[in-house]
Amino acid sequence: MDQKFIRNFSIIAHIDHGKSTLADRLLDETKTITAREKKDRLLDNMDLEKERGITIKAQTVRLKYQAEDGNTYFLNLIDTPGHVDFSYEVSRSLASCDGALLVVDASQGVEAQTLANVYMAMENDLEIVPVLNKIDLPHADVDKVKQEIEDIVGIDAMDADEVSAKSGIGMGKLLETIIEKIPSPTGSPDNDLQALIFDSWFDPYQGVVVLVRVMEGKLKKKDKVYLKHSDQEYEVLKMGVNTPFFEEVTELGAGEVGMLICGIKAVRDVKIGDTVVHAKKKDTPNLPGYSEVKPMVFCGIFPVESVDYENLKEALEKLALNDSSFTYEPETSGALGFGFRCGFLGLLHMNIIQERLEREFELNLISTAPSVSYTVQLNDGGQIDVENPADLPEPGEFESISEPYVKISIHVPNEFVGRIIKLCEERRGIQTDLNYITEDRVQISYDLPLSEMVFDFYDKLKGMSKGYASMDYEFKGYEPSSLVKVDILLNGEKVDALSLICHRDNAYSKGKVLVERLRKIIDRQQFDIAIQAAIGAKIISRETVKALRKNVLAKCYGGDISRKRKLLEKQKAGKKRMKMVGSVEIPQEAFLAVLKVDD
Ligand SMILES: Nc1nc2c(ncn2[C@@H]2O[C@H](COP(=O)(O)OP(=O)(O)OP(=O)(O)O)[C@@H](O)[C@H]2O)c(=O)[nH]1
DSSP states (O other), rough: OOGGGGGEEEEEETTTHHHHHHHHHHHHHOOSSGGOOOOOTOOSSSHHHHTOOOOSSSOOEEEEETTTTTTTEEEEEEEEOOOOGGGHHHHHHHHTTEEEEEEEETTTOHHHHHHHHHHHHHTTOOOEEEEEOOOOOTTOOHHHHHHHHIIIOOOOOTOOOOOOOOTTTTTTHHHHHHHSOOOOOOTTTTTTTEEEEEEEEEETTTTTEEEEEEEEEETTTOOOEEETTTEEEEEEEEEEEESSSSSSOOOOOOOOTEEOOOOOOOOOGSOOTTTEEEEEEEESOOEEEOOOOOOEEEEEEEEGGGHHHHHHHHHHHHHHHHHHEEEEEEEEEETTTTEEEESSSSHHHHHHHHHHHHHHSSOOOEEEBBBBOOEEEEETTTEEOOSSSSGSSSTTTEEEEEEEEEEEEEEGGGGGGGHHHHHHHHHHOOOEEEEEETTTTTEEEEEOOOOOOOOTTHHHHHHHTTTOOOEEEEEEEEEEEEEEEEEEEEETEEEGOOOOEEEHHHHHHOOOHHHHHHHHHHHSSSSEEEEEEEEETEEEEEEEEEOOOOOOGGGTTTTHHHHHHHHHHHHHHHHHEEETTTTTEEEEEHHHGGGTTTO
């Protein structure tokens, strides 16, 4: 295929600025799909994605466009995930493009993630084409937002396309802009093969599908290829492009984007960002920028009924086939029995996996509060990673602990700055920058411990700013910190799944609030339950759940039988999420109570 008729581009935008709607509209406009095939938000495959309205997996679709110059162009639209948790995937997807449409909501203006995505696009040397969306909204202010793009992003925006992805205004002109402004790919089909892997997924019929952008050389069916980081050889069994249905092709040349099927068993065997080369030319150099994605947030997942352990294991295996950024390993908890410690890219990723386990595999699970991974310097000079608070050695057994920090950037209207600063300071943040980006909008940067951010920071930020603040973060590194483990004891017995690690200065107040909260959550039982918080051997707080005096049904004596049944059913439903710890019955909420200790 002649490269001058190819355009590889992405749409980048802050969440909810209309990226998916615009992608659908471009598919419509180029008649890539017929009305019958049209489903809302076609690029988002998974049900969950549709329900939550977010894009999880990067997808690509090839649009055929007959331009005004009479030529037919092939536009590869590379969809990128919108959430910060998936920023590595965004970065790899962008590396496979030559340009990006920067979509900005004309009623909202530039937001933190708009900027974060622009920086990533700039790092990849992409041509950035600004597009103002939602101009149909009555409060859209096109001129103001154009000026904002110029001032904040620093690119020319006065001639930017003005569109409404929802109603279709401006689509014809936008397609011409894409042809004109986005450069055609470079690279020569005569060079040695170098193809960038920027996504892969498991297809029940085809096995592992690998999405590549051929940078140099060409790939043919039956070629023997070598995946450099994975150090594996495969034969290309089938190749195709997404139109948006699998359309088989026999060759992919420099500049083209397509799917490879080569009999790979698990998505785990493929690394996003890896380079595909010909097996007979193994020492062809790597394409730049491969890095391993590491989970940042961990939690324990346990079956409510221990007989479900094997089912849970199978379900995790299946999910991992499709998502190599999620990790799991067996964990045994004194309180919760056999389960798994799972690692995720962020909280959203964690929630998605938990929901999929419950919905798709119908498992009844208990999960512990999320934690980050700490590095502990032992007295003997050794070092261990602690992903589970219960595993932290006792005080005196280690020299120091380091915790992960993130650099966080917040965009917020002027009037909320005071509250946001207070929130960041309470969360042990260190301010690194504060800028007025326009007269009434401020950008604040902080270095913040990841553990202070993972819980409810984002919700708090949104709440305090009436929804106007937006944020973005990146991993900064590990820094030593004065941390301690707070243990929770029920009737004198330590419940490992309730331990938490926190800063020494907050340990007393956190322990106290947690114990009070647990007292409210744990139902009264036939005996008194003492709830204690402790640091090492030292008890820092105590509450008691008093024994139950009467049976719940006693109240209904002689009463209406349907009321009795209702009570019993309610009790039964409540039991679904109960776990016996020693002789005490604990509801799921208790394990997550630590998340809310600073309310
Ligand atoms: N009025 C109006 N609403 C729009 C327009 N484009 C998108 N929307 C709405 O804005 C909301 C967000 O649009 P999406 O396309 O889901 O946004 P997104 O940026 O893809 O969001 P993520 O996939 O979660 O990153 C939806 O409710 C759309 O219907 C537009 O041009 N005008």
